[in-house]
Amino acid sequence: MLLTKGETKYLDCIEQMLPLRDALDVISGKWKVLILTSIMHDNRRFSEIQKSIPKINPKVLAKELKDMEEHQLIRRIVHDNQPVLIEYVATEYSHSLKKAMMELLNWGINHRKQLLGK
Secondary structure, eight states: OOOOHHHHHHHHHHHHHHHHHHHHHHHOTTTHHHHHHHHHTTOOSHHHHHHHSTTOOHHHHHHHHHHHHHTTSEEEEEEOOSSOEEEEEEOTGGGGGHHHHHHHHHHHHHHHHHHHOO
């Protein structure tokens, strides 16, 4: 069965929507990319991550860290010291987001210039 040009464009669009939605589901919200950036800048402990991100609530941070661990973006490491030390590290897999994060950073810089004229 041959598809019309319009039907082909529609199917191409749908094929792009699914992986985009998957990606947005993983990095959605205003905190995940910021948390990952913080961890990639060697903030490994909960308190360090929280201090590096203004206005993040500890309960929200805990939830986001758990979600990011489930999506294999970070790894939680428990050191059996006294007291117990917990660290979060970026996985190799999370580094595949670096290019997209840099593009978002550059877009954000240009967007601020566009809006603020600076």
